[in-house]
Amino acid sequence: MLNINDILETINMIREENLDIRTITMGISLIDCAGDDINAVCDRVYDKITKKAERLVSVGDDIEKQYGIPIVNRRVAVTPISILGGRFSSEDYIKLAKTLDRAADTLGINFIGGFGALVQKGCTVGDNALIESIPYALAETERVCSSVNVASTKAGINMDAIQRMGDIIVKTAELTADRDSIGCAKFVVFANVPEDNPFMAGAFHGVSEPECVVSVGVSGPGAVASAIQRTGDCNLTALAETVKKTAFKITRVGQLVALEASKRLDVPFGIVDLSLAPTPAIGDSVAHILENMGLETCGCPGTTAALALLNDAVKKGGVMASSHVGGLSGAFIPVSEDAGMIHAARIGALTLEKLEAMTAVCSVGLDMIAIPGDTPAATICGIIADEISIGVANTKTTAVRVIPAVGKKVGDEVVFGGLLGSAPIMPVNTYSPAKFIARGGRIPAPIHSLKN
Amino acid sequence: MKAVITVTGKDNVGIVAKVATECSALGANIIDISQSVLREYFAMIVLVDIDGLSCAFGDFVDKMSALGDASGLRIATMHEDIFNSMHRI
Known part of the structure; x- marks a missing residue:
């Protein structure tokens, strides 16, 4: 028999805390x-x-209706x-x-x-x-x-x-x-791009993938933020447990939707990507999760530690909930797509350098960051090289999605609308890496690549 | 298979009857009802067996939702699998 509290919890997560399935990707x-x-x-x-x-x-629409969860x-x-x-x-x-x-x-x-x-x-x-x-x-x-x-x-x-x-x-x-x-x-x-990532803009169908698969990307920053808020003044061990339990529940919905989509489309199930994917909507922010942990604003000292805890707990909770986990799986920290990140960037609490540090402990990387339109190409290359090095040295995925908005300078904003959101132009270090970048060639693989 | 119907809104006369009548008309057999009124706020959770539905489950969801709209209530119908998935290992 279903428990009424469980029913109410699920409904509350969907209605009040913006729990949704972010994407079904074929x-x-x-x-x-x-x-x-x-x-x-x-x-x-x-x-x-x-x-x-x-x-x-149409299958997405039908599943959405069957389980009452937005896809x-x-x-x-x-x-x-x-x-x-x-x-x-x-x-x-x-x-x-x-x-x-x-x-x-x-x-x-x-x-x-x-x-x-x-x-x-x-x-x-x-x-x-x-x-x-x-x-x-x-x-x-x-x-x-x-x-x-x-x-x-x-x-x-x-x-x-x-x-x-x-x-x-x-x-x-x-x-x-x-x-x-x-x-x-x-x-x-x-x-280190994953070949089965269902999230855009980085999704593609890898060369080792079968003819056709269906994968699901979950979401749910709002549900995690609310769960943390309900725990009150617990210590961080208890907080990590709360995140794990919530991530488990979120991912189970993803697994359910993925299996149902696979059955209805008659296409093999690929993976569930158990990422916390924010949207610009209020109550759907990864930055607010970190702030609910006790940070005054996302970007202040302590942010990287809080994010490391969050990212690890999300994975631990999610991995048992799905038979195949893949893609990016972790917390996303895009600036323009997250109301809390936008705010933190606007007031100067969150800088490009802090974001770079944060990407060492979470999924993806420097994401949806607007920079001045006059940023030289070599500087953008330097930003990319730094971020990519973090991924290569730590055997993890990292990525860069920056927008040098033409004609805009620090203090201006870009507005994309929809899920892509809006972002303040963030300042970039103006000293040049041009000579380093112009050398070209390949930076050799790190020693720990030699595992055989 | 079962589904969970949740009904919320301002309390008034005949809510249970309306929901039960619609379920009966569409072939959904009511297994359990839990209902409470907090101040003026009505909340009901109905567990129904949907094996004998006379329409597709998607249509049942739409019809219950439409009944809610017509009665000033919010009626959401969800397949039980989502609750079982989330809360049971």
Whole structure:
């Protein structure tokens, strides 16, 4: 028999604490769509995506109704597009991006990920052409997300690729200058990228993945924040236990939805990504969780320790709740997508350097951070290299999604709307790493990559 | 299979009857009801067996929700699996 308190707790988590399933993401392999003729490839890509994911949106709607829990997004991740077209030019890749956009539009999904390349050790001809096309592809499409993996613990750091990422980000910002440089919000640079991540903008369908899978990304910062608030003045051991229990419950919902989606779509279940993904909505903030632990404002001394506790407890609670955990799995700390982070950045409590330290103990990295439009490309490369080094040295995923908003300076704000939110322009150290970046080459893999 | 219907809103005459009538009309067999009124606020949790539903579960959810809208109440219907998943190992 169901317990009334349990029923009320679930309903309260959904209604009052913004518990939701952030995304059901279908991963689709496009490897069999490769070929010589760009138009034929585009046709095959469009047909395959729209056929495989035909029922994705309606199945999402049905599950939402069955369990009474909001499922915010339905998305598609595809094979890294650079793999499809070693012989294609940059213009051809832009055509492919537009094809992905058209397929996403037909399906009624808000983002499609996978317009990217894996270049941690070096670039193929196809990788080079795709990277060149990224700013134009992002400027000319609405729903296409792009990511490039530039480093791994095993391969080291491809500094030649990082050098190009700075230019790509600046160019993307310029091409979308009329919309607060929103193109950069759809582009991530990774180290140790997971190949089964359901969250955008970094989702893609890895080369070792099966033909088609369905994965789920959960959310629930509000539920964790409320649970911490209810614990009162307990010590941090008790607090970690509370986070674990809440994360378990949140992840169980994710597992339930993932299995049901897999059954209804007749597609294998991939993973549950047990991330705490904030939104700009009040009561859905990771920063507020940290503040409920006792920090005056997110970003003050103690923030990294609080985040480390949170991230670890979320994983420990979540891992038993799902049969396959994957993706990014941890706490996200995007600035523009989190009301508490936005506030902390606005009042100067949260700086770029503090965020960098925080990324050493949580998932992802420097995420959705708006910086002055006149930030030199070399400085952006330096920011990327620092962040990527944290990932490589610690055998974890890190990433950079920064927006050098054209025409904006510290004190101004960018507004993207929706889940992407808004952000104050954060100050960047103005001393230059240009000579270091210009050296290029590869930073060798760390010694602990040699585990065999 | 079972579902949980939660009904909340301002108390007035005939709420239980309305919900029970709609359940009966759609083939949902009421197994248990827990109901309380706190000041003017009405709250009820109804456990129903949905094996004999005369419509799809999604339609049942919509019809109960519409009944709530028409009566100034909030009626949410959820499959029991979500509660079992979250609260039982």
